[in-house]
Amino acid sequence: MDNEGEKDMSQTKVNSLASIAATRTPGTSAMGVGLEARNVHAWFGQKHVLSDISLDFYAGTVTALIGPSGCGKSTFIRILNRMHEFIPTAAMAGEVLLDGKDVYRSGVDVTKIRLGIGMVFQKPNPFPSMTIKENVLSGLKLAQIKINNSDELLEDCLVRAGLWSEVKDRLDQYGGTLSGGQQQRLCIARSLAVKPQVLLMDEPCSALDPGSTLRIEETIRDLSKTMTIVIVTHNMQQAARVSDYTGFFLSDGGPGELIETAPTSHIFSNPKDKRTEDYVTGRFG
Amino acid sequence: MSTVTENKPQGSNDPNQMMVPRPLKPWKATPKQLLPDVFGAIGTVIASLILVLVSPLAGILGFILTFIVLSLFIAASISWIRKDRKAAANSVSTIIIYFLAAFVLLPVASIVFEIIRKGAPGLSIGMFFDDMSVTASDAPLSEGGLLHALVGSLYVVALATIVSIPIGLLTALYLTEVKGKASGTVRFFVQAMSGVPSIVAGLFIYAVWMISLGGSYNTAAGSLALAILMIPTVARTAEEVLKLIPTDLREAGLALGATQWKTVALVVIPAARSGLITAVILGTARVAGETAPLLLTVGGNDAMNWNPFSGNNSALPFYVWKNFGLGTETGAERAWTGIFVLMVVVMIFFTIARVLGNKKG
Ligand SMILES: Nc1ncnc2c1ncn2[C@@H]1O[C@H](COP(=O)(O)OP(=O)(O)O)[C@@H](O)[C@H]1O
Ligand SMILES: [Mg+2]
Numbered sequence: 045m046d047n048e049g050e051k052d053m054s055q056t057k058v059n060s061l062a063s064i065a066a067t068r069t070p071g072t073s074a075m076g077v078g079l080e081a082r083n084v085h086a087w088f089g090q091k092h093v094l095s096d097i098s099l100d101f102y103a104g105t106v107t108a109l110i111g112p113s114g115c116g117k118s119t120f121i122r123i124l125n126r127m128h129e130f131i132p133t134a135a136m137a138g139e140v141l142l143d144g145k146d147v148y149r150s151g152v153d154v155t156k157i158r159l160g161i162g163m164v165f166q167k168p169n170p171f172p173s174m175t176i177k178e179n180v181l182s183g184l185k186l187a188q189i190k191i192n193n194s195d196e197l198l199e200d201c202l203v204r205a206g207l208w209s210e211v212k213d214r215l216d217q218y219g220g221t222l223s224g225g226q227q228q229r230l231c232i233a234r235s236l237a238v239k240p241q242v243l244l245m246d247e248p249c250s251a252l253d254p255g256s257t258l259r260i261e262e263t264i265r266d267l268s269k270t271m272t273i274v275i276v277t278h279n280m281q282q283a284a285r286v287s288d289y290t291g292f293f294l295s296d297g298g299p300g301e302l303i304e305t306a307p308t309s310h311i312f313s314n315p316k317d318k319r320t321e322d323y324v325t326g327r328f329g
Numbered sequence: 330m331s332t333v334t335e336n337k338p339q340g341s342n343d344p345n346q347m348m349v350p351r352p353l354k355p356w357k358a359t360p361k362q363l364l365p366d367v368f369g370a371i372g373t374v375i376a377s378l379i380l381v382l383v384s385p386l387a388g389i390l391g392f393i394l395t396f397i398v399l400s401l402f403i404a405a406s407i408s409w410i411r412k413d414r415k416a417a418a419n420s421v422s423t424i425i426i427y428f429l430a431a432f433v434l435l436p437v438a439s440i441v442f443e444i445i446r447k448g449a450p451g452l453s454i455g456m457f458f459d460d461m462s463v464t465a466s467d468a469p470l471s472e473g474g475l476l477h478a479l480v481g482s483l484y485v486v487a488l489a490t491i492v493s494i495p496i497g498l499l500t501a502l503y504l505t506e507v508k509g510k511a512s513g514t515v516r517f518f519v520q521a522m523s524g525v526p527s528i529v530a531g532l533f534i535y536a537v538w539m540i541s542l543g544g545s546y547n548t549a550a551g552s553l554a555l556a557i558l559m560i561p562t563v564a565r566t567a568e569e570v571l572k573l574i575p576t577d578l579r580e581a582g583l584a585l586g587a588t589q590w591k592t593v594a595l596v597v598i599p600a601a602r603s604g605l606i607t608a609v610i611l612g613t614a615r616v617a618g619e620t621a622p623l624l625l626t627v628g629g630n631d632a633m634n635w636n637p638f639s640g641n642n643s644a645l646p647f648y649v650w651k652n653f654g655l656g657t658e659t660g661a662e663r664a665w666t667g668i669f670v671l672m673v674v675v676m677i678f679f680t681i682a683r684v685l686g687n688k689k690g
Pocket of ligand 1: 088093111112113114117119120131133154232286
């Protein structure tokens with residue numbers, strides 16, 4: 045799957061994190077400047093679950109978030125696209141900048157934010173009342189977007205999600221008739237249809253077989269050419285295979301913290317923090 | 330994956346040469362294994378009969394009681410002898426479950442059977458085209474008809490359903506989707522309302538419409554009384570159905586940039602559609618046979634009244650009630666036929682709703 049060019053690219057990224065950071069000036073990249081979390085905290089009721097997370101997601105890269113269960117990875121990415129606020133007890137502090145503008149600034153249209161920052165969930169969740177085709181195009185109806193050629197968009201999204209060849213003859217069947225791995229790629233296609241800048245994936249492969257997992261990893265690599273991807277994963281090999289950057293979260297009983305973030309190869313070969321090393325080598329977690 | 334079929338694993342045989350075994354159900358008991366059970370059952374029936382004949386126990390009730398006790402005892406003994414105590418406990422609980430199921434089914438089956446037996450003979454085509462306005466109470470069944478009651482019933486139930494569906498569903502949506510501050514209070518009142526006796530609903534409309542507002546009997550007033558009974562059923566059932574829709578689906582909709590109402594309308598309600606239709610069916614079933622609230626609001630009528638918003642009207646339960654009350658033989662026959670028609674109408678309605686509900690998309 046990985047061709048030489050891509051390897052070179054990520055190698056360059058690894059070698060020149062600083063220079064990439066330097067080029068992140070608003071408006072210079074075709075894909076925007078990406079997504080930046082600044083001093084993010086999260087609470088559920090009185091319970092402080094995330095403390096002071098600052099993490100940048102550069103446009104056109106894949107960032108993996110790893111860490112033991114319960115350290116706040118899901119909470120963190122749900123803060124990024126403002127899904128956190130659906131939990132009645134939830135609270136947060138800090139800023140999340142999309143193209144330099146805080147998604148939590150007052151007066152912002154939340155639905156526009158979620159349109160720009162798509163999400164793929166842990167369990168495949170195609171809409172049961174809709175066919176495959178309707179599922180892919182559902183975002184247009186839901187977000188009230190009008191387009192001219194929906195068939196073209198349908199094919200484009202399914203191709204990019206790596207599902208087109210498997211479903212092109214059964215577009216009018218229900219989404220529930222697909223296998224788990226196909227359903228998850230259908231959900232990815234569904235997210236792509238509204239053309240998000242950023243795609244958040246919360247353990248997208250944890251319910252899938254190895255074959256489907258590989259297909260989705262290929263899809264992620266392909267998508268990263270045109271969008272920014274954040275993926276939570278418990279699978280170290282997966283993080284190593286798909287991501288350019290990795291962030292390691294950990295909670296020592298208190299709120300979750302970002303222990304270390306670096307180009308993925310650094311995290312796995314040469315982590316700065318002892319706890320990161322212990323985690324990625326499987327000594328705990 | 331799609332390509333798996335093309336490269337078969339090396340070791341596998343050509344399917345043409347493979348012996349295809351006959352499909353079996355090895356978990357099913359063979360006739361030989363069933364023999365003791367069959368003998369046991371027959372033995373139990375015979376033993377019960379003998380016991381009832383030689384003892385002071387008498388009649389069907391005595392037989393049933395003896396049969397239940399004996400079958401539990403014999404089944405337990407057979408299982409214990411053939412296997413062990415666990416098997417005996419298993420047989421006993423299985424038999425108890427069968428008896429309980431029969432106890433539930435028996436009354437229902439006997440009601441349906443009785444209605445068909447007594448109601449079907451009185452059916453005639455003519456009765457669906459005539460009313461009772463010029464028919465004497467002891468006239469033969471060939472005269473008059475129940476068109477007025479049928480139309481009245483359809484009117485009153487249809488109007489009640491039209492009123493109840495939006496109110497009931499919106500209440501359920503408030504409880505499950507909006508989860509507003511008043512949810513607890515609303516849920517409490519809905520639950521309290523579902524315990525309201527039907528005559529109270531009738532009295533309420535009577536007090537408001539007739540006494541306070543000075544209105545007179547009409548079909549729409551009756552449908553409001555029925556709606557009072559129907560709304561809590563619809564709301565509670567719909568709430569249960571909506572609660573079963575996974576949060577994940579709602580979040581998927583919201584994550585695509587939808588507003589909450591778009592998500593509810595395009596994702597949640599379609600996903601719950603079949604269950605929501607059941608909710609409405611249950612609500613309709615609750616009110617279709619109501620008589621008391623109609624007495625106070627619709628007033629009753631022997632003649633056709635096509636206008637649901639003015640004048641007395643009849644309804645099938647009302648027609649049944651009135652004809653039984655006449656005390657004549659033909660009156661009783663008309664009543665049974667009325668019950669039969671009511672049952673068939675309700676069943677037709679349910680079937681239609683079910684078919685619509687199961688058809689996806
Ligand atoms: N809805 C919620 N209400 C209260 N606490 C929650 C809720 N969701 C998550 N938490 C708590 O927040 C912490 C972080 O959870 P989560 O973000 O799901 O972790 P992760 O995804 O890393 O496994 C955990 O301690 C968890 O118990
Ligand atoms: Mg999680």
